[in-house]
Amino acid sequence: MSNTYIPVNMRVETIAVEDKEKALRTFDLVFVDEADGKRFTYMPGQFCEFSLLGKGESPFGIASSPTEAGILRFTVNRTGSVTNEIHYLREGDTVGIRGPLGNWYPVEKFKGGNVVIIGGGFAFTTLRSLIVYMLEHRQDYGDLTVIYGARNPDLFLYKDELAQWQKRDDLTLHLTIDKPVEGWTGMTGFVPAVVRELAPSTENAWVVVCGPPIMIKFTLPVLTELKFPDSRVYTSLERRMKCGIGKCGRCNIGSKYICIDGPVFSMEELGEIPETP
């Protein structure tokens, strides 16, 4: 039988630094063995365990879209011991990947509907995957609205791509920063307030919210206020995680494990769980 604890080898193809403080780096990886790449099929919202031998593993959402053949993209914020080591990687280095793990955004259900995507900070990774995927299958979806907030203009991920999306007429992108900054032409204010102000239509709409816990906490009530039913609002959760396959017992909220029952949950599902997400 296959052994899911054994990572497959991937080579770091390119590294992009996302912010001035170099705390956010984006890694594009390619499979060392093509056969591993063929076996690896995923959907937007899934994640992987990123493994460095001798250092450990950390889970990251996949930032590339399955429509972008040949690479897997991860954006890593430097916070702990493993992410610190990941930041020391250089192009050409070999790393290990276990996955794809978890469930995904229900892109099949979204078909024919309008989709509102609300993101904050560096949690934008799997949302990028979702947006790229939907743009690639553009005819399957109605209006696409993206609301993305960051503390300041420097902390947006994928800035070149955001600039390209702003030019498109089949996607509405609203960027917002916490406080006014000279030269900033986008919106200003926290994500929940901006969502309230923009008041996206609930008509035939689905919402995906992903961001830091504090953003999610204050955005969800706004969505309820705007009359989005819980069954049409999805979010992606994070917890400290080890095995990724529902055995090691640490990433649960209530009886659900983020790693196998999630990370994507509808608000309706979360409402049935007594523990606070």
Add this chain to the structure above:
Amino acid sequence: MVRLEKGKFDDFIRSLAEDYIVYAAVTAGGKSSFKVVASAGEIDEGRLLTDRSPKEIFFPHSEVLFEYDGDGIRETKKAAKPIAVWGLRGCDVKSLAMLDKVFGTARQMPDNEMFEDPYWKRKYDNSLIFGLACNEPRSTCFCNWLGGGPHSEDASDIFVIDTGEAFLMQPVSDKGKAFIGKMTDAAGASAAGASVAKASGADEKKAAELASGARAMMAEPPALDGLDEKLKGIFHEDIWEEMSAKCVNCGACAFVCSTCHCFDVQDEGKGGKGKRIRIWDSCMFPIFTREASGHNPRHLSSDRFKQRVMHKYSYFVDNYGESLCTGCGRCVIVCPVGVDIREVIKRVLSFEGKGAR
């Protein structure tokens, strides 16, 4: 049912050890646990409950997942022989069956090997489990609260009753039937070097007497129906602070628990050479869920106490249809501050405050 005279027990264990890695209760330095044995003399035969739970036979405290060096990853090798466990008490047999639900199955994606645990499966799947009846349950035993009993055959391959002079063996599973079949077959018996006789009517009578005697020694259990729902209903109540007030989050309960399965994964190595291991962990410890950002979803001691109780008697019920507790009572025995999980259950069942359903 067959009868093995105690005088032939050593022959039996020695012949068993030819085909299996045999584990049995061994007491050393005043502490008992399941260890590999080659002869009957090493076995602490009358031991009711080992200090350490037998989960470590299949899920060791520390287990190497793989080794690595400059040439890549080397998976740990599978043992050459299957495992046989002699003398597991009914509670412990059941706990292994529960752990098999966690490690041996893919809950979210059935039949997807990726979600099965290869390290558990390669040991547990072809194991032979000899359950052993408890003729004298102790005061901390509460298997009968959770559907078990001192003479419960559930999940054993072969169920054994110690009559004092002999072991009566009742085959339970197909694997057990095949094994006993081989022993009673004349050629097989001589090869095994341990002959057994068919149990007599007197033997069967003795077994029944021991079973009813053992049951009578245990107090009538409270009804646990609705415990799962009741727990969910009082999730946000202050009762948790009250119940967990004396808990020091030491994790001893999880360490000796036969069903606690949480683990951590760590790399041990130096200079590009080393191993990735998994090691028991516990939801009692604050760092269990503390994230790199510093955020901890269960930062209070009472949150962690609640997690352990909820996992055992509510979450596991949601996911696998039964409680993750067999009533072995090890946690009651080792808790340094006297937390008795039975009292916690009773308190929850009798709680009638706000939120009680």
